[in-house]
Structures are given as C-alpha cells and as structure tokens.
Amino acid sequence: MSAAPTATGGDGPVPPPRSSVPADSPTIDGTATAPVVDRPAAVAGVAWPAGVPVAEPAEPVVVEVEPGRVRWDPAERRARASQSFWTAVVGVPAIFSVLRLGVEAGGELQTTLLLVANVGPVNLLAGFLTTAARLLSTGMVAVFALGAVLAVSADRLPPGTRRRPLFARWADITPAWVVLASFLLALITWPLLYLPLLLPAFVAAFQLRPERLHERVVPRLLLIGVLLAGYGWLMLPTLREAMRQGDEWLVLALLVVPPLLALFIAGPLPGLVIRPLASVTEVAVLATLAWAAVPVISTPVLPLTVTTVGPESGPTEDVRGHVVTTDDVNMVILQEQGGVRYVPVDLVRAQVLCPSEEELPRHQLRIHDFHVEDSLLEGMGRRVRPVHRIDAACRTPA
Amino acid sequence: MNSGSSQPRLRAFTSTLAVALTLVLAAAAGCDSRKEPELPSVQEKMRETHIYGQSKLRIGVATNEPLMGELRNGKPVGFDVEIARYIATSLGYAGDQRVEFVPVATEERIPALQGGTVDLVVSSFSITEERKKVVSFAGPYFVTTQEVMVPTRLRGKISTIEDLRNPDYKICTSGGSTSEAELGSHQVKAFVVKTVGDCVAGIRTGRYDAVSSDETILAGFLARHPKEFELVDMPFGTSELLGVGVPIGDPALRDLVAFFLQKSYQQGRDEQVSPWQTAYNRTLGPWLKADKRQPQPLEVPKLVDFDDKAPAK
Numbered sequence: 001m002s003a004a005p006t007a008t009g010g011d012g013p014v015p016p017p018r019s020s021v022p023a024d025s026p027t028i029d030g031t032a033t034a035p036v037v038d039r040p041a042a043v044a045g046v047a048w049p050a051g052v053p054v055a056e057p058a059e060p061v062v063v064e065v066e067p068g069r070v071r072w073d074p075a076e077r078r079a080r081a082s083q084s085f086w087t088a089v090v091g092v093p094a095i096f097s098v099l100r101l102g103v104e105a106g107g108e109l110q111t112t113l114l115l116v117a118n119v120g121p122v123n124l125l126a127g128f129l130t131t132a133a134r135l136l137s138t139g140m141v142a143v144f145a146l147g148a149v150l151a152v153s154a155d156r157l158p159p160g161t162r163r164r165p166l167f168a169r170w171a172d173i174t175p176a177w178v179v180l181a182s183f184l185l186a187l188i189t190w191p192l193l194y195l196p197l198l199l200p201a202f203v204a205a206f207q208l209r210p211e212r213l214h215e216r217v218v219p220r221l222l223l224i225g226v227l228l229a230g231y232g233w234l235m236l237p238t239l240r241e242a243m244r245q246g247d248e249w250l251v252l253a254l255l256v257v258p259p260l261l262a263l264f265i266a267g268p269l270p271g272l273v274i275r276p277l278a279s280v281t282e283v284a285v286l287a288t289l290a291w292a293a294v295p296v297i298s299t300p301v302l303p304l305t306v307t308t309v310g311p312e313s314g315p316t317e318d319v320r321g322h323v324v325t326t327d328d329v330n331m332v333i334l335q336e337q338g339g340v341r342y343v344p345v346d347l348v349r350a351q352v353l354c355p356s357e358e359e360l361p362r363h364q365l366r367i368h369d370f371h372v373e374d375s376l377l378e379g380m381g382r383r384v385r386p387v388h389r390i391d392a393a394c395r396t397p398a
Numbered sequence: 399m400n401s402g403s404s405q406p407r408l409r410a411f412t413s414t415l416a417v418a419l420t421l422v423l424a425a426a427a428g429c430d431s432r433k434e435p436e437l438p439s440v441q442e443k444m445r446e447t448h449i450y451g452q453s454k455l456r457i458g459v460a461t462n463e464p465l466m467g468e469l470r471n472g473k474p475v476g477f478d479v480e481i482a483r484y485i486a487t488s489l490g491y492a493g494d495q496r497v498e499f500v501p502v503a504t505e506e507r508i509p510a511l512q513g514g515t516v517d518l519v520v521s522s523f524s525i526t527e528e529r530k531k532v533v534s535f536a537g538p539y540f541v542t543t544q545e546v547m548v549p550t551r552l553r554g555k556i557s558t559i560e561d562l563r564n565p566d567y568k569i570c571t572s573g574g575s576t577s578e579a580e581l582g583s584h585q586v587k588a589f590v591v592k593t594v595g596d597c598v599a600g601i602r603t604g605r606y607d608a609v610s611s612d613e614t615i616l617a618g619f620l621a622r623h624p625k626e627f628e629l630v631d632m633p634f635g636t637s638e639l640l641g642v643g644v645p646i647g648d649p650a651l652r653d654l655v656a657f658f659l660q661k662s663y664q665q666g667r668d669e670q671v672s673p674w675q676t677a678y679n680r681t682l683g684p685w686l687k688a689d690k691r692q693p694q695p696l697e698v699p700k701l702v703d704f705d706d707k708a709p710a711k
Contacts, residue, residue: 142424146417149413149417191431193427193430194427194431197420197423197424197427200416200420201420204417204420247436250426250427250430253423253426254423254426254427254430257419257423258420258423261416261419261420261423262416263416264409264412264413264415264416265413265416265417265420266413267410267413267417268409268410268413269410269413269414269417270407270410270411270414273414277417281421284421284425288428292428295432315453315495316495355704357439357441359704360435360439360441360702360703360704360706361435361702361706361707362430362433362434362435362436364437364700364706366710369709369710370709371706371707373707374707378707382707382708382709383709386708386709387708388704388705388707388708389705390703390704390705391492392487392488392489392490392491392492393490393492394490394704395440395441395444395488395489395490396490
C-alpha cells in the first residue's frame with residue numbers, strides 16, 4: 001500500500017517514518033495543538049478566508065434516529081450487505097463442516113474429536129464445497145431469478161405503501177458479477193437433466209425479454225425458432241429414448257418445457273400475485289434449502305474404502321469404512337457401521353476405494369453420451385478417466 | 399386502444415403462468431433428485447441372495463474335462479473355471495482365498511445345487527427344459543454342438559451320420575449326457591460309459607472307434623492327445639446352451655450372474671477385451687475349429703450399478 005521503502009527493502013538510508021497523525025490534529029491525551037475554531041467539522045483544518053461568513057445550519061447536524069431503528073443510506077447498506085455476504089461465504093461452510101464432522105463421527109464426542117484432530121480445515125472446506133456447490137448455486141439462482149422478477153413487478157405496487165419483497169431487495173443490492181458467478185456455478189454443477197431450468201432462471205434474473213433479440217417481430221420469431229430448433233436437435237435422441245422407456249414423463253417435461261417458459265418468464269407480474277408469490281417463495285426457498293442441507297451435512301467427509309486386514313498367511317477380514325489417519329503403527333478406520341478400528345499397519349493386506357450407494361443413477365438416459373444425472377464437470381471428468389472399475393471388495397457386506 | 403391495454407395484461411398472465419410452471423418443475427426436479435432409483439441395484443440384489451455375508455463362495459466345477467475344468471497341479475483350470483472366477487469376482491469374491499472350487503461329476507451337478515453343497519455350478523451345464531424345473535440357469539455363456547471325434551487311423555472314414563449308424567464302428571458316449579439322447583434320436587447305437595474320458599481311453603485301447611459329445615469336451619481331449627485324434631466337422635442335433643447353474647430358490651443370485659454375464663457380453667461387443675474373450679482365448683480358442691463369440695445371455699434383469707454413468711464410447 002505504502003510507497004515508502006521498508007526497512008528491509010532498499011539499500012539506502014531509511015528515511016524517518018512519516019507521522020501518521022497530522023501536526024494539527026488532537027493529540028492522544030485529548031488536548032488540541034491547533035486553535036479550536038467554531039465552525040462545521042467538514043471545514044475544520046482548512047484555512048478559512050477572513051471576513052467570509054460561515055454557513056451554519058439552523059439546527060445542529062444530527063440525524064434524527066428512531067431508537068432501535070437505523071436508517072442506512074444506500075452506500076452504507078451496500079457495504080453492510082457485502083460484509084454480510086462475505087461473512088456468510090466464510091462462515092456457513094465453516095459451520096456446516098463442523099456439523100458434518102459430528103454427523104460423520106456418528107454423534108460420538110470422542111470420535112468427533114478424533115476427526116477434528118485429523119481432518120485438516122482446508123480438506124474439510126474443500127470437501128464441503130464439492131458436495132455443497134450444487135445446493136449453494138441452487139439457492140442463489142432461485143433467489144436472484146425470483147428477486148429480479150419480483151423487483152420488476154414491485155413497481156406496480158402502490159408507491160410507498162409496503163416494503164419491496166425481500167428477494168427483490170436482495171437482487172437489487174447484489175452486484176451483477178455475483179449473480180453471473182452463481183449461474184456459472186450452477187451451470188457446471190447441476191445435473192444435466194435440470195440444466196434446462198437454468199434457462200428461464202437466467203432469463204428472469206437478467207430480464208432478457210424476447211424483444212432484446214430483435215426489435216422487429218419477424219426476425220425475432222425466426223431467431224427464437226432457430227434457437228429452439230438447435231436445442232431440439234441437441235435433445236432429440238434423449239427425448240426419443242425417454243419416450244421409448246415410457247415412464248420418464250418428468251424427464252420429458254424437464255427437457256422440453258423450460259426453454260418455452262423462458263420466453264414468457266421475464267415479468268412483470270400482476271400486482272395481485274406479487275405479495276403471495278413473494279411470501280410463498282421465501283418460505284419455499286428456505287424450506288428447500290433446509291431440506292436439501294440435510295444430505296449435505298450427512299455426506300461423508302472422508303472417502304469410503306474397504307481395507308483387507310489379516311496376517312500374511314491366514315484368514316482375512318474386510319473392514320469397510322473411512323480411513324481417518326495412518327501412522328507408523330496403526331491405520332485408524334472409522335467403520336461404516338460405526339465405531340473406530342485401530343488396525344496395525346503390518347496387518348493391512350489391501351485397500352480399495354468404493355462408491356457409495358447414493359451415487360447410483362435414477363435414470364437410464366444420456367444426452368450425447370453424457371449421463372443426465374452427471375453435471376458438466378462430472379461428465380467431463382468421466383471423459384478424462386472413462387474406465388470405472390468397481391472392486392470386488394466393495395460388494396462385500398459391511 | 400383496447401388491444402393496447404389487453405397486451406400488458408396478457409403478458410402479466412403469461413408471466414405468472416411461466417413463473418408458476420417453472421416453480422412446479424423445479425419442485426418436481428427437487429423431489430426427483432431425492433428419489434430412490436426405480437430399478438433394483440446390484441447391491442440390493444446382493445443383499446437378497448443366500449450368499450450375502452458368506453465368507454467364501456462355493457462353485458461346483460468339473461475336474462476331469464480338459465480345457466473346461468480340470469485339475470492341474472491341484473488347482474482347477476479351464477474355461478468354466480475362468481468363467482466361474484469372473485462371476486465370483488463380480489459378486490465380491492476375488493482371489494483364491496474367497497472361492498472354494500468343489501469338484502462335481504456330471505450327475506452330481508443337480509444334487510449338489512439342491513443339497514446346498516455348492517452355491518453355483520459352472521461345469522458344462524447345458525440348459526434344458528427338464529433341468530429348469532429343478533435348478534435355475536443364468537446364461538448361456540457358451541453355445542456348443544454335438545460333434546464326433548475319431549482316432550487318426552479312421553480319418554476320412556467316419557464323416558457323416560450314416561457312417562455312425564454303420565454297425566462296424568463302435569460309437570461311445572457318456573451316460574446321462576445330451577449326446578446319448580441325440581444319438582438315440584438319430585438311430586445311432588452307442589456304447590454308454592460313465593465319462594467321455596472313458597470313451598477316449600477305450601478308443602486308445604481299440605475298444606471303440608469314435609466318441610460323440612460336446613465339442614468343448616472333445617476339444618479338451620484333443621488338446622490332451624493332439625496327434626492321436628481328430629474332430630470330425632459333423633455337427634448334428636440341436637445346439638446346446640451352456641449356463642451357470644443356480645439353486646432354484648435364489649432368483650436374486652441368478653439375476654446377478656446373468657447381469658454380470660451380460661456385462662461381459664457388452665464389453666466384448668464394444669470391441670473391448672471382455673473377461674469371456676480372455677477366458678476363451680486362454681483355453682478353448684486354439685482348439686476349436688470355428689472361432690466363437692460370447693452368446694447373448696437370456697432373461698437379463700435391468701439392474702443399476704455404480705458404473706452406469708461411465709461413458710459408453
């Protein structure tokens with residue numbers, strides 16, 4: 001920040017440090033070195049020309065503040081919002097991660113302490129973000145999309161009668177790059193099947209009406225037609241397969257309907273709808289986040305492994321669980337069914353990484369060889385490492 | 399004027415509808431993402447089988463059928479044994495410590511499954527309607543035909559069914575086998591002995607002139623005595639489908655075995671090296687006249703497995 005050379009920096013003589021306190025400002029003990037002039041604080045310290053009257057307000061400049069209620073000006077409000085935002089960004093994952101450790105330990109205090117002692121904060125945070133990125137982006141996308149629609153509609157409310165809906169206010173104070181970033185996060189972490197829903201959400205959040213495509217009707221319709229045709233061409237094989245499978249109506253709806261909805265979603269909504277929609281969606285988004293947070297909390301922090309344990313020549317045993325730590329003497333395994341096993345390192349014969357049953361797919365559909373339940377990130381990952389072998393040991397019971 | 403005021407109203411209405419529909423779809427998507435898979439998973443099937451939790455898998459194999467199942471240095475080897483190993487590994491029993499190969503003779507295969515002394519039988523077990531009443535089959539994993547093997551001294555002399563009917567030639571086959579019935583239906587009188595090995599030994603001592611059996615079994619003996627015998631290209635009777643025998647009371651295990659055979663079949667079809675192809679190339683491949691591919695298993699259940707999301711190409 002400072003351009004002054006530091007003590008360790010330059011070779012030349014170090015100049016004396018500049019005083020951070022102006023010479024004429026009050027000293028620490030409260031006595032003033034400069035003559036005290038009765039004039040507004042804003043002009044203090046400035047040489048005032050003699051004979052020029054000082055404009056003073058009729059009343060002292062004290063903002064009337066209701067007790068318990070603070071009125072913030074927009075800039076201050078924005079600063080506060082940004083502060084809360086970053087507090088949430090750092091705090092929520094931290095709290096969630098600690099909660100997850102407790103759940104992972106099976107609610108046992110000693111096991112939790114063992115995990116706390118061995119799982120590094122960075123690993124914990126990274127582990128949390130891998131599992132929670134989807135939930136996080138979903139929440140943000142929902143808030144920003146609804147907020148933007150409500151904000152544009154809120155102008156229809158009688159002016160000054162009521163506060164603007166919460167999401168609308170949130171959308172107002174959020175910088176565009178945060179909104180864009182949350183959409184990008186959603187784009188790469190949402191399952192492909194749900195990605196079409198991102199289209200109306202994006203259109204709503206940025207209020208992209210069809211008129212923005214072209215000012216004349218015919219080229220606009222043509223453009224929309226071309227865009228929809230392109231989308232249809234991309235989805236056609238999957239839609240055919242979904243039709244063939246028969247019972248995949250939800251998949252069909254999720255793939256076909258959202259792009260059409262995107263044409264109309266940008267609002268504004270009628271005044272009658274705004275209030276109920278605002279309250280219902282606020283509750284719904286909150287409830288959904290709480291509901292979806294449960295699996296995030298209960299997702300394991302450590303990878304699932306099966307360790308084959310036994311003497312060199314003799315019967316072996318498979319221990320299914322999460323390896324907490326390994327030292328020279330023991331491998332500490334948090335067993336899947338609960339409890340901690342200290343396995344002597346000499347007895348470890350083999351170890352394999354296993355998938356968990358939550359990763360089983362629910363649909364048998366692909367979009368151009370990308371599984372519909374994979375996100376773009378996961379799908380790309382599978383292209384980098386296409387062969388996935390399930391080790392035999394993973395099939396054995398816990 | 400009128401249309402001017404109705405347009406914003408229409409727009410407000412469509413917007414409301416679009417927002418509502420999007421919310422409904424999002425809610426449906428949310429519910430869908432928390433749903434259990436509709437199809438049963440491999441793990442679920444595993445829990446239903448009688449082998450779940452067993453420390454070892456007992457598989458009945460032949461020990462006297464060269465190339466298919468025989469003992470070499472006390473260890474079972476052969477095509478059937480390789481297939482058995484693949485199935486065992488897929489079921490979670492990898493390594494010789496986890497698999498117990500139980501020798502079963504041809505006539506012991508059904509009683510062994512019924513009596514629970516083995517969990518599976520992989521031993522040139524052909525799938526027939528009659529057997530399906532007492533045991534379940536997964537497969538087929540091999541299609542075989544009846545063939546005839548003659549000693550080199552009779553090369554060219556026995557080449558048709560008509561030649562087999564010639565009373566000058568003594569034809570031998572094993573008892574209780576499909577060959578016996580097939581020969582009978584072609585009016586070929588055959589000497590019935592206990593095993594194909596006995597027939598081969600009989601031909602070598604001059605007691606018999608030809609032996610009829612599965613081409614796989616014959617190929618095994620040909621591999622053992624390559625200079626003394628020759629396979630006659632005379633397939634007769636219907637082709638036989640070899641399957642993996644499973645206790646009839648354990649449909650889950652049957653489904654799993656069929657599922658894993660299908661997995662190997664698909665791997666082979668996608669031009670990859672499949673476990674089946676590896677087993678075949680290492681055992682039967684060099685000795686059979688025509689090159690074979692894995693047949694498509696029948697009645698394969700749709701199961702969900704962890705690798706379902708892997709790219710197909």
